[in-house]
Amino acid sequence: MEHAQIVHTILAKLGNERLISELTTKLSQSEMTTLLLALSKEITAQSSPVDLLNKYTTNRFVKPLRGQQSHSRAMV
Numbered sequence: 001m002e003h004a005q006i007v008h009t010i011l012a013k014l015g016n017e018r019l020i021s022e023l024t025t026k027l028s029q030s031e032m033t034t035l036l037l038a039l040s041k042e043i044t045a046q047s048s049p050v051d052l053l054n055k056y057t058t059n060r061f062v063k064p065l066r067g068q069q070s071h072s073r074a075m076v
Helices: 003-014 019-026 029-045 049-058 069-075
Strands: none
Touching: 003 019, 019 029
């Protein structure tokens, strides 16, 4: 499924297909950032440690650290 179709499906699920347009025309970028941070906090608050572990193990974008952690700190 392409990006536009995924967004359309999400907006339909929310019952407001103009949500992106409304947010981008009515909110400043800093207000949008604040809203996204609040959303992330809410999602995190609703997650249990088991939920977070399951998300970690199934998230295709997360890769475990290989090697010793002290070596990665030296690279930073």
